[in-house]
Amino acid sequence: MEKKITLGRRQFLETAATAAIGFTILPRHVLGGKNYIAPSDKITLAYIGCGTQGIRELLPILANPTFQVVAVVDPNRDAVGYRDWAKGWLLNEIRTAIKKPDWNQGGDNNIPGGRENGKSIVETFYANVRPEIKYKECHAYADYRELLDKEKNLDAVKIMTPDHLHGVISMAAMKKGKHVMVHKPLSNRLLEGKKVIEYARDSKVITHLVPWDSNGDMTPIMTMINNGDIGTLQEVHCWTNRPVWPQYPTIPTDTPPVPAGLDWDLWLGPEAQRPYHPDYTNMVFRGWYDFGGGSMADMGHYALWTVYKALELEGPTMIVPHLSHVVGMNEPVPFQIKNDFSFPLASTVRLKYPAKGSRPAVDLCWYDGGMRPPIPIELLEENKELPAEGQMFVGTKGKILTDFYVGNPVLLGKPAPAQTPNRVNQVERGAAALQKFVDAVKSGNQYPGNFREAEGITEAINLYAVALRSARMLKYDPAGRTITNVPEANKYLNREYRSGFEL
Structure with missing residues (x-):
């Protein structure tokens, strides 16, 4: 009996030591399962602009596990008055992406849009598609300035607003040290665009003007x-x-x-x-x-x-x-x-x-x-x-x-x-572009389609x-x-x- 107790204790100590060594050398994605990304490696992102095209381009960002969308911004609260290229097109895209076939936009029950839809899409996606991350809440703001003041742990923003807001929001985000993705144009005023480019040139933030990814080879x-x-x-x-x-x-x-x-x-x-x-x-x-x-x-x-x-x-x-x-x-x-x-x-x-x-x-x-x-x-x-x-x-x-x-x-x-x-x-090209942005943020090497190049x-x-x-x-x-x-x-x-x- 004494021998059995001694061996049992030795086996326990050896097993514990082996487990401790394994914990220190196993990569995080193995411990967390398939596609696991440690919270410290995620890029927290706020999505500014929840119109039809904004929501359409939100979906592939949600599908990239390195991003975690923590907030949405739009001055329009509800899905009222939106237009799209076909009535059911975006709705069906959303339902498929968030794995909720009965999801409804509400509002005037016509076309999805607005910050409440944005918030719902983000939260439903993480609940249904990535429940393992135990996502808590997507914050919704009407004003981008309030977002930039309150979201202290924000890494980046993507701007999908009407053209006249691109320059002012990009500048506000860069001044807060946030990495910026924005759709075309960079600005709809020449001198404003020049100032945004000059600020980006002197800044360490990663910038990405989205249409670069669709350019052909000269x-x-x-x-x-x-x-x-x-x-x-x-x-x-x-x-x-x-x-x-x-x-x-x-x-x-x-x-x-x-x-x-x-x-x-x-x-x-x-x-x-x-x-x-x-x-x-x-x-x-x-x-x-x-x-x-x-x-x-x-x-x-x-x-x-x-x-x-x-x-x-x-x-x-x-x-x-x-x-x-x-x-x-x-x-x-x-x-x-x-x-x-x-x-x-x-x-x-x-x-x-x-x-x-x-x-x-x-x-x-x-x-x-x-x-x-x-x-x-x-x-x-x-x-x-x-x-x-x-x-x-x-x-x-x-x-x-x-x-x-x-x-x-x-x-x-x-x-x-x-x-x-x-x-x-285009789906593969868009996914590759998002990964390229991720790599740029993590490495500090500027995105090839950045503001300075535009x-x-x-x-x-x-x-x-x-x-x-x-x-x-x-x-x-x-x-x-x-x-x-x-x-x-x-x-x-x-x-x-x-x-x-x-x-």
């Missing part, structure tokens, strides 16, 4: 240009089928009541006070100069950012707009509506860039609203037309035609090489808007950041900030 095109296949590059043409939302040619005159739960003052943010109207908000905001950036801000980032980087296009010296107009009747006399408040139904804008280094002067031409370049003679001879969206690089001896994202380049007039059109899996495209989309708004050919001084031939157009380079929303 390498094959630059190889063709550098080989002299089209002679000397002279022009880049880019055209889109946008706008695919209403472009209102007049300012609303009726004054419907502000929906219950919407803080209209917070929605306006830095912009001047005016009566609420649903035609300013949600899906249609980008058609207004005050709230949006127009078609080029919407789609130019996806198509042209990589072009701007490859060709080093910065500091255009001239911007030449051509735009549609609207005619009304003041019985019995017709008149043209003077419009400096909303983008035109269709436009073309030419930005002229001076030579830089070995690159000669280049014109970049943007087309929207169904406008396209003239059909090249090489296509006419083959009884072909230009696609609805695309890009074309024109040189002294030839032309390169690509898809909108600079994929599948073809040298016009030459036998087309056999190639399989690129079919990008100066050329930010400058272009804002000067496009200023030229259209003034309806004048503009001469621009890049060093002085001023328009020299139409002094009154300089007011459109910046905004007058309302108190409490200064940059």
